Amino acid sequence: MSQPREIVAGATYMITRRVLRRHLLFRPDAAITQFLVYTLAVSARRYGLQVHALCAMSTHLHLVVTDVNGVLPSFLQFFHRIVALGTKVLRRWEGAVWDHEKTSVVRLLTRAAVVEKIAYVLINPVAAGLVRHAREWPGAKVDVSEIGRGVLHASRPSAYLNPKNPQWPAEMTLPLSLPPAIEQDRAEGFRRELAAEVERHEAQAHAEVRRQGFDCLGAERASKVSPYERATSFEALRDRNPTFAVGREQGDAWRIAAAAVRAFRVSYRVALGRWCAGARSVVFPAGTWLMRTLHGASVSDVVLAV
Template identity: 40%
Template sequence: MPSPRYIEPNATYAICRRIEGRRFLLRPDGKLTALFVYLLALCAAKFGVTVHMATVMSTHFHLVVTVPNGNVSEFMHALDTHLACAIQVLRRYVVGVVWAPGQLTIVQLHTAEAVAHQIAYAMVNPTAAGLVWRPEQWPGLNPTLEELGRRTLSAGKPDFYFTGKKWAEAGSVKLELPMQCFADEQEARAAIAQELEAQLAEARAEIRARGWKVMGPTRARNVSPYRRAKTFEARGTLRPHVAAGPGQTEARIAAIEQLVEFRERHREAKRALVRGGPGRRVPARHILDGQASRRPRGAVPVAPALSRDLFTDLSSLRGAGVRAVRRGECREGARGGILRVDDVVFRRTADH
């Protein structure tokens, strides 16, 4: 079972999602790019997500986003679900699942250095993979540094899957600079440019050292979506949940300690809630099951009127008009503020 995710408001995340079996289902042709932009725009608007960077490779995609409302799991669940269904129709004959199970990576970025590093990493990805010599040559979605804060991604509704009035005729989302991490626009662009230059030089040096022949944008655009990547891929590597950027050791240690403390208190609270009884302490801010791919409401906040502390007394929750309800009522009760741990759901009653 995945570990619970610590959620903070206005957090910035680096997100990566991979195709099962490393197939080229995200081949950078016009229809796929329009599909991705359309769904990204709709999901970002629905969940209030700010998009800083988006790069779509043939076998995976990268996002750098800021999530004001702490609903990163719900955002990715909606994006992944609709994108997978549409890809099944677009590519046809897709056997099995689209996304690699357990391969959703969501890393919280704790410093400005980490944000700049991840934005540059996404930009350089086509070059680091040996597909193009310059990032701007990539035929798919891969905005340049000059386009950040200025370009608006837009696309019409794809006609091969989305039908009816439920879906908007078009979607658009502006690529915003991460100004919450920097003093001004000039500082943000300078930090990203410095990282971009360093990573691009490193990627090109790796291409020369390995003797790779760059594929080029035309071949990348025309490759069969049913083929698979054959290059070596390391397995069993670390999959961090937090990042602080190069050289930010103290910030990284502080972020890890914060995450470890949260998970320890989460385990204690879960055991206490399972035991039950008055006086037990349960998390009153967020209970995370960590399975956003199966449960779209993986992180549900309790109504703020109950308590702003991370822990509160179960007896006080009962006194505030919270009652246990069935799992089936979880969806309709979400608007009133609910608290969920595994199969037990607590919800504020209507008179409170």
Template identity: 40%
Template sequence: MGTILASVRGMTRRRIVEPGMIWALSRRTTRRHFILNPDEARQMEQAYWYCLGHAAQLHGVAVHAGCLMSTHSHEVITDVRGELSLFLQTFHRHLALCAKAIRGWPGEVFDKESTGAHELLTPETTIESLAYLIANPVEAMAVRYARDWPGAQTLPRDIGSRVVKVRRPPHYFDPTKPKWPEVIELPLQMPTALELDYGTELAQERIAQRVKEREHRAWQESKRTGISFVGPRRVLRQAHTKRARSYEVFGSLNPQFAAAGHRGAATEAVKRLRAFNAQYDEALAAWTSGKRTVLFPRGTWWMRVHHGARCGPAP
């Protein structure tokens, strides 16, 4: 019993995980090293799409967009089967091992404390998150236009139309094992809510407009500060041992959901999370006292998967 309680307390913070939830994801490299920086041979781009596509197929995840920056990755996905935690574990583990092989990196690739995952509550929030992902290389002052990023990237027109076809990287993956197919195809799907509300073309246009707005703000910031864009050629020449120097507040917030200003959706999400935590606390107390028939709230992942706990609505 003590071992179970210790493992529960030692895990990452609670997260409601249910089928059909749409998530914005990110993961940062250890000490913000440029381990994931694009390269002329496009090896990191190949590894990224292969690992993402493999994990998505394995865990029933619909990928809407992905972008691999020098120090971090961004994805927007729908967790169709409710396997977010397993998906993240598979994706990040294989990407890290592949990056280590490509770079000859001796230590950890990802910062253990830096995984970001927040639920997108509304279609408008999804549009904003997709635009943020696409414009990230511009807002990071790497390139002037999102389309100029020389690494793995998604553009507005890709969402709902592009199928990424990627060959198995020569690093890390054993070609003799059938679990590593020679080619993986990863469709970048339009989120269902956007497809229903706008259709593919109009949704792409709305995302593209938000990307342009972000690009314009980045250009204005460049003029104001005198900081120039790095440019794609210089990006490719950056050493993977380099570290990001931009100021960052230690322990900055990692929200669990985003509502893009929709107060009603945010209020409901807060209520839901509070109710979830209250039922979870009560169930965990009963479990650790030996009551194995207690119901954990719907959306519980760790206790259900690792300890066989039952889940259901609050009594």
């Protein structure tokens, strides 16, 4: 059985979902980019999520979002389903689109974690040796300068989405919000710090490219590769699936967060055991999602501190 996940209103997350067997189905051409931005905009508006960063790689998607209303599982189910169905139409693809691994959902608990993970998302194309600078990536993405003041626009794609269905407007906008950990009057400082982190990652990626002796693929070539090919670069097996991040050199914050996760899981297991024994009056810990939405179980209002 998988570990229970605490879903808390107002939490910020980095989300990653991978394509089956590393096929290049999200090759960054105009059609898939339009579809991804439009679908994300509809999904975020539907569930009230704030979007801070995204980067659509050819083999996976990265998002950094804040779940204002505590409905992240519903958002992911809707968004990933529409992306998969639309991709099957656009690519004339039979079978599954998504990898069988669980979606990676990492809660960002500190300002340092927000900066580091947004930089990680934006720098992905550079780290993969596809472009020299993050801003050059032709796929769906966010630039540092847009966070907190930019808006992405997309018209309704002609593929898959029914124009007669009112849930698919002709035009959609996607505001790029500041993470709640960043005060509005400190937005410029946050963007400068984030830009410096991106530059640091770019320098490391360039050094690694030189060490391995290969050239960047380039934006134009990346947008023209066959979407039916598979990535061939080495990728370590995903033996870890972290649930939270606190950033570098945040040992005390990590220990506090880890203790809170353990406490939630213990409390959840105890409540679940009593529920399975027939005690329908049992109260699950705050943040319990599935038992509340699927079975109507009672959930505590007291959130464990992190």
